[in-house]
Structure formats: C-alpha cells, structure tokens
Amino acid sequence: MNTQDVIRLASQYLERLSGNTFDVLDVSKPVTVDAAVNLSKVISKLxxxxxxxxxxxxxxxxxxxNEFTEFGKWHRQDPGFPDTIFLGIVQPTPGLELKAWFPLATEITARFKDSQNHFRFDQTYVAILAWLPDKIIYGxxxxxxxxxxxxxxxxxxxxxxxxxxxxxLVLEPEDTTQRTANLQQTNTSGYKFQxxxxxxxxxKKIVDSxxxxxxxxxxxxxxxxxxxxxxIRYEYRLDTNFAKMDRIVHPGIEEFKRRxxxxxxxxxxVGRWNKLLSSRLEGSIKKSLQDYLQIREESIDEIID
Structure with a gap:
C-alpha cells in the first residue's frame, strides 16, 4: 500500500459517513415555537x-x-498540520486536514493557507464534513x-x-527550513494594493515587463x-479574509456546496433553511418550525401555569 492507496481508502470510508449520526451531543427539542426561534438564532454557536x-x-x-492496521495508525496532531497523519511504513506520510462545516452559517469559514510547496508529493488531502442536528435545530x-x-x-x-x-499579491512564507519544526512557516499570505x-x-508597467x-x-x-x-516598493495591506475555503472557487468544493x-x-x-433562518421574517420562521418540526405554539393557559 502506498500513500495514494491510503488516502483513497480513507476517502472511501469518510464518504460512507454521509447520513450517519454522531452520538456526541443531543440538543433537546424546544417545547414551544418561541423557544425554537430563539434556539435557531444560537444553534450555530455549537x-x-x-x-x-x-x-x-x-x-x-x-x-x-482493519485495512489500515497492517500498515500503520491514524494519529491526530493537535496542534499541527494536517489534523491527522498516518504513522507507519507508508512514505511519504499520508495526511488529512479535517474541516467540519455547519451549513446554516453564512459560508465555509475555514481557511487554507498552506503553500503549494507543502504538497509536492500530493500526500495531504482535505476532508470537509458538513453536519447539522438531525432535526435542523435540535437532535x-x-x-x-x-x-x-x-x-x-x-x-x-x-x-x-x-x-x-x-x-x-500572494506571497509564500520565507525559507524557514533551518528552524526547528515548531518554528517553521508554511502559510501563504494575501496582500491588497493600497x-x-x-x-x-x-x-502595472513593471508587471507587464x-x-x-x-x-x-x-x-x-x-x-x-x-x-x-x-x-516593498508600494503600499499593500494584509488581507485578513485571505484563503477562506468558501471563496477560492475550487470546483470540487463548489459542487459539494451545491449538493x-x-x-x-x-x-x-438546507439552502432554504439557511435563507429562512438567517432572515428577520420571524412569522415565516415560526410557521416553518411549526409545520416541519411539529413544535407547538404556547397557549395562554400554559404561560399562566
């Protein structure tokens, strides 16, 4: 088994996770529609x-x-890039950068700044896992x-x-190969002309030349x-939004977002839920939560009790 075999096999297993529920947290069903509306406003904080x-x-x-056992073991790096690497007899070392995405947020906010030079053997892949509570705002x-x-x-x-x-300008990191591992730089940076x-x-004449x-x-x-x-010659500002994965127009990621x-x-x-819950149309939000999640309106008697 070589590096690409490990990545390919891991990718197949990760893709099988679609539709699976993780038993790591359970958000209780709101008892009233007003509570559901309030929950919809803060659920992204999870x-x-x-x-x-x-x-x-x-x-x-x-x-x-079991297929991995003979060749090595996946090891999480925290901190470190990528998030997990496959330690064993396979070289160069395969790695996966894991990005969880909550699609009721405005965009995939994760950034990807590492230099092309870091992937010369194409040994590291990015895995984006889109998740939601199984009942959109609870579960x-x-x-x-x-x-x-x-x-x-x-x-x-x-x-x-x-x-x-x-x-x-997209600038590569300075050469830091002589530094210890924790001081080496691999991130690119973006600069906007000012x-x-x-x-x-x-x-522009310089660039044309x-x-x-x-x-x-x-x-x-x-x-x-x-x-x-x-x-050095002209004024530029560092772009703090540089490298957000939602904005780099990668064909595979764009197709994933559409799906x-x-x-x-x-x-x-999910797109309609995103648009609805991010709006200020509280009446429409209440109606949808009642219609699709069977969350009831609180009665006057219940309020008094």
Whole structure:
C-alpha cells in the first residue's frame, strides 16, 4: 500500500459517513415555537465544539478499519498540520486536514493557507464534513455529506483565484527550513494594493515587463522575489479574509456546496433553511418550525401555569 492507496481508502470510508449520526451531543427539542426561534438564532454557536468532536471521532472511526492496521495508525496532531497523519511504513506520510462545516452559517469559514510547496508529493488531502442536528435545530449531529479533495488542488485553486499582480499579491512564507519544526512557516499570505492610481499604473508597467508567463502564479523563489519587490516598493495591506475555503472557487468544493444546499432536511432543503433562518421574517420562521418540526405554539393557559 502506498500513500495514494491510503488516502483513497480513507476517502472511501469518510464518504460512507454521509447520513450517519454522531452520538456526541443531543440538543433537546424546544417545547414551544418561541423557544425554537430563539434556539435557531444560537444553534450555530455549537459549531466549534461539535466540529472538534466530529474530528476526534472521525480519527477513531478510521482507526477501527482493519485495512489500515497492517500498515500503520491514524494519529491526530493537535496542534499541527494536517489534523491527522498516518504513522507507519507508508512514505511519504499520508495526511488529512479535517474541516467540519455547519451549513446554516453564512459560508465555509475555514481557511487554507498552506503553500503549494507543502504538497509536492500530493500526500495531504482535505476532508470537509458538513453536519447539522438531525432535526435542523435540535437532535444529534448528523453528517449530511463529505467532500475529500487534494490539498495541492486546493492550494493551486486558491493561488490562481487570488493572484492578480499588482492589485493582489500572494506571497509564500520565507525559507524557514533551518528552524526547528515548531518554528517553521508554511502559510501563504494575501496582500491588497493600497497605493495611488498613479502608483498602480507604474506597478502595472513593471508587471507587464515580466511577460505573459510572468502573470502566472509560481511558488518558486525566483518568482516570489518579483512579487516581494512590488510589496516593498508600494503600499499593500494584509488581507485578513485571505484563503477562506468558501471563496477560492475550487470546483470540487463548489459542487459539494451545491449538493449540501440541495439536501432536504426536515421538509426543506438546507439552502432554504439557511435563507429562512438567517432572515428577520420571524412569522415565516415560526410557521416553518411549526409545520416541519411539529413544535407547538404556547397557549395562554400554559404561560399562566
């Protein structure tokens, strides 16, 4: 078994998690529709906790599969990149970066900043697990769908999407290979041009002088030197939203998002629930919660009691 075999087998097992419920947490059913409306406003706050629990349990799930036993064991790195690596006789070491996604949030907020150079053997893949409570706002966490894509393909899609010199620069980390492991840097950064219109035209002439191939992103030391010269010469600001996975336009991730939003849960698609619960239409929210979740309206007698 080689690196790609391990990744392929792990991907197949992860994809089988779709539709499965994780018995790690159980949110009680609201007793009234008003309580349900209030719960719908705060349920997303569970996302970091449940996301971590799902990631922990996913590693345990992989280690329960007998096919891996002969060759090694999945080990969670906390902290560290990727989240889990396969320690054993297989080289280069396979790895999975696990991202739990709560699709009632506005977007996939997880970032992916690691350099293309980190994936030269295509040994690390990204696994996104979309989850919701099995009754949309209450119940146990259920995996809706799973997407597993090459980390290299994500890094390339990110750099291709953002790279647009001189307006936007994607810069590789400095060479830190001589440092100890905990001090080595692997993250790229994005910078947005902040100079004047005249300076922009001047910078554009510099980029044009690089030729057609000069506008194609490269993580090489030589090409990065050209970008850093622009960064030094003109004013740029660090883009704090850089590398959000929802914005890098990766074909596999975009298709995954469409599937998730079109998945029906408790009478409506996830996309419709997302739009409804993020709106301020409290009357429509109440009606939908009553119609699809059978949550009753509180009576006057109950309030008095």
């Amino acid at each position: 996302s970091p906790l449940v996301g971590n629990l799902i990631e922990f349990n996913t590693v345990e799930f992989l280690n329960q599969q 146990k966490p259920r995996i809706l769908d799973v997407c597993v894509v090459s980390g290299l393909s994500v890094a390339v899609a990110r750099d291709t999407h953002y790279h647009n010199p001189p307006d936007y 100079g004047s219109a005249e300076e922009f035209l001047e910078a 690089w030729g057609t191939q000069g506008k194609v992103y490269k993580p090489t030391r030589e090409y990065q030197r050209l970008l850093r010269e622009l960064r 998730v939003y079109n998945t029906e849960v408790s009478g409506m698609t």
